[in-house]
Amino acid sequence: MPRYLIVHAERRGDDTVIEDPHLTVEFTDGWVLFKDRDLVQPNRVVLAIPAVQVARVERVDEQQGSAGQEPEPRKE
Secondary structure: OOEEEEEEOOOOOOOEEEEOOOEEEEEEOOEEEEEEOOOOOOOEEEEEEEHHHEEEEEEOOOOOOOOOOOOOOOOO
16 A cells, blocks of 8 residues: 655655555655545545645655565575
8 A cells, every 4th residue: 555754844854654445646746746546536635734845755655576585585
């Protein structure tokens, strides 16, 4: 499930995590837009934040296919 960590530029330590099965993020015209790819209302904006208030956005969900798998041992 897509999950994004929003690190705020001014509010240190008051970061936000947003997640939804159909969530996408778009950076446009000075805004960070989180959209829902819902079939009923495609590209519906669920959260909009002025880009100047955001230090960074990180996708923090687990990648598809990697859940439940252990990493391969490193060769030394």
